[in-house]
Amino acid sequence: MEQVKIHTLAVLVENASGVLSQVTRLFSRKGYNIESLAVGTTDDPSTSRITIEVLTDDQRAQLLCNQLRKLLPVYSVKLLEEDNEIRRELVLIKVSAAGSEQRNQVIQIANIFRASIIDVSQTTLTIAVIGAERKTEAIQNLLAEFGILEMVRTGMVALERGQHTINEDTKEKNEFDYGKNVL
Amino acid sequence: MQISGAKILMECLLEQGVDTIFGYPGGAIIIVYDELYRYRGKIHHYLTSHEQGASHAADGYARSTGKVGVCFATSGPGATNLTTGIATAYLDSSPVVFITCNVAEPLIGKDSFQEVDMIGISMPITKSNFLVKSADRLADTVREAFAVARSGRPGPVLVDILTNATTETAKYEPLPLPAHVTHGSLAALIHRASHDFKEPEPNSADLDKLGEMIAESKRPMLICGGGVVLSRAQEEFTAFAEKLDAPTAYTVMGCGGIRGRHPLATGMIGMHGSRASNMACAACDLLIAVGCRFTDRVATDTKSFAKQAKVVQIDIDRSEIDKNVPTAHHIIGDAKSVLRRMMKRVKQHDNSEWKAQVFSYPTDSQYPLDGDVLTPKQVCDACSRLVPEDTIVATDVGQHQMWCVQNFKFDYPGQLLTSGGFGTMGFGLGAAIGAKVGNPDKTVIHMTGDGSFRMNCNELATVAYYKLPIVTIIFKNNTLGMVRQLQSLTLGKRFSQTTFTNRGPDFVKLAEAYGLEGSRVKTVKELEKVLQKALKCGHGYVIECVINIDEMVRPMVKSGSPIDQFLMN
DSSP: OEEEEEEEEEEEEEOOOHHHHHHOOOOOOOOHHHHEEEEEESSSEEEEEEEEEEEEEHHHHHHHHHHHSSSTTTEEEEEEOOGGGGEEEEEEEEOOSSHHHHHHHHHHHHTTTOOOEEESSSSEEEEEEOOOHHHHHHHHHHTTTEEEEEEOOOOOEESSSSSTTTTOOHHHHHHHHHOOOOO | EEEEEEHHHHHHHHHOHHHHHHHEOOOOTTTHHHHHHTTTSSSEEEESHHHHHHHHHHHHHHHHHHOEEEEEEOSSSHHTHHHHHHHHHHHHOOEEEEEEEEEOOOOOOTOOOOOOOOHHHHHGGGSEEEEEEEEEGGHHHHHHHHHHHHHSSSSOOOEEEEHHHHHHHEEOOOOOGGGGGGHHHHHHHHHHHHTTTSSOOOOOOHHHHHHHHHHHOOOEEEEEEEHHHHOOOOHHHHHHHHHHTEEEEEEETTTTSSTTTTTTEEEOOOOTTOOHHHHHHHHEEEEEEEOOOOOTTTTTSTTTTTTTSSEEEEEEOOGGGTTTTOOOEEEEOOHHHHHHHHHHHHOOOOOOHHHHHHSSSSOOOOHHHHHHHSHHHHHHHHHHSSSOTTEEEEEEESHHHHHHHOOOOOOOOOSSEOOOOSSOOTTTHHHHHHHHHHHHHSOOEEEEEEEHHHGGGGGGGHHHHHOOOOOOEEOOBBHHHHHHHHHHHHHHTTTTBBTTTTTOHHHHHHHHHTEEEEEESSSSHHHHHHHHHHHHHSSOOEEEOOOOOOOOOBBOOOOSSOOTSSSBB
């Protein structure tokens, strides 16, 4: 059994109804659990980019990419390499901070993490922090003792470092396009 | 011109050259059927007994003619009754366009009468599916649906049309078939593919590499898969096999990709494969599989499969590479195009010694010949002796399916119609109907078991009404034989819910009830006499062949066992 770890998949798809469902259904159909999912349009509004994180071994991650590439509305898929990717996530945390001392402590923690305070009420502070899981989990742990009232994550987004992009024509992309060709 | 959505649909079907549809009407699709009435001179609709029968008929039509099959059904239960047929087409890569109608837009999502989310249901069993909400999207969508179904790796496509889109009018511009790819969503789809508007070609470096691998090989072997049949590449495949002088096994879906009687053919490979095929697979040093995905029925144990060989996959679908069996090399492309290009890269080989080793094992399954009692082998032999050589054989699923694949020798692609991937019992009669409609000049026989036949025998009504001279031959053993065989061999003969004794029906009387003829036979002589009569009678005929309940499919490799370790001979 190969080692199981988090794999980050970048998936470029047609921005149309049902496509996200088609992509995510593939994961459940093939027995994968999605750890994180983030979707949004790209510089081309007709194209969306989905970032999916999945806990599996290398071989199964590769097979999953192949199954995704087969779907007609999927333009390209890139399995990002652990040491050659930038991953970020936005986390919003609403913390209980009734007294001024507590409030100051929370603000200090936020400053250390270069997080921002985006909302204040008489009894709460809401903090926005951007980072990968080591940073967001660290601040979450520190804020836990003040009492986290609710929190939300956007899901991880990721890009490859350096000059390479997901849009490049590769031999492999050509191969997948062969089976999908409609000529 | 401004015309109704239903009329646009008819015009679009004519653009595709469609003249045959199988289907079943209903409330939501009523306007489409109303328009069909006006087009009845150009488009022939075959009404089946059940939507599932229509789905298999469209599939059988597609497989036997190489054209795209078309199937209509209404919303809700009409549409869900198609699902088994859609999945059957999907697993065997059969190009069928399924057109269903759904409730009108204001009623969508309200659990309206006969409303179902057919797009959601069909997503994992179609190559692509489309929801059409308005008439102005119909033409473009139907054009895309047909192109997707037939091109690349073929497969079923579902178009779900809301009722309002069939009644309202929209502008329709006729567009000849070759111009479809340069218009609308199809143009966009092609534009973003890396090959753009050029027909994609196999990679020449990959072809060269296979040429080198072949030159180094001492014991090459070929597997002819369903891709060869879909690509109609029999000529190219056979020439390639002859140039390599390599023993060639075929899968169930690959039947007819190379002639069954070809001297290089070693018979079927896999769980019920011949000894020659399975032993060759274990002993070869180069295994070239064309259009074959190595399912668990072929690669019974993926770890030990072709363990001495470098495995090469030639497939049009890149996602099949390394899916089940790890490969040393692959070439992506249409079988015909790849094999044609490979011919220049391979010199004529002579593998007499290797062939002698392989063909020292039997290429046919060995069945004991009993005296008085009719055996499955005798049934198959009598049938293949008496029917014309180009007869199309549709089967159901189970023991009889394996007996047919083992004992019939198929001559051309599309001659055998069988549910290889999905294993759909009840596929055969519908498929036979589709095949007969698509090939009126050919003889079509339907081989079935009593278990499978009970599932969709209602289509005898279709056979009778349209006067289709299809001969149904039932291997009647009063049991679900394939399951019983497993129960016999691995579950201590506990025949849980697999025995049909005293469960009826009387198939001869059933045939008569549908206005057809039927006979029960117990000996080869009787079978020969009845079959000759049935082939000439000009209408449907049901022949019940009474065989022993304990007949088995031989040889057999257990699921999970290495391919050369036979559980029994």
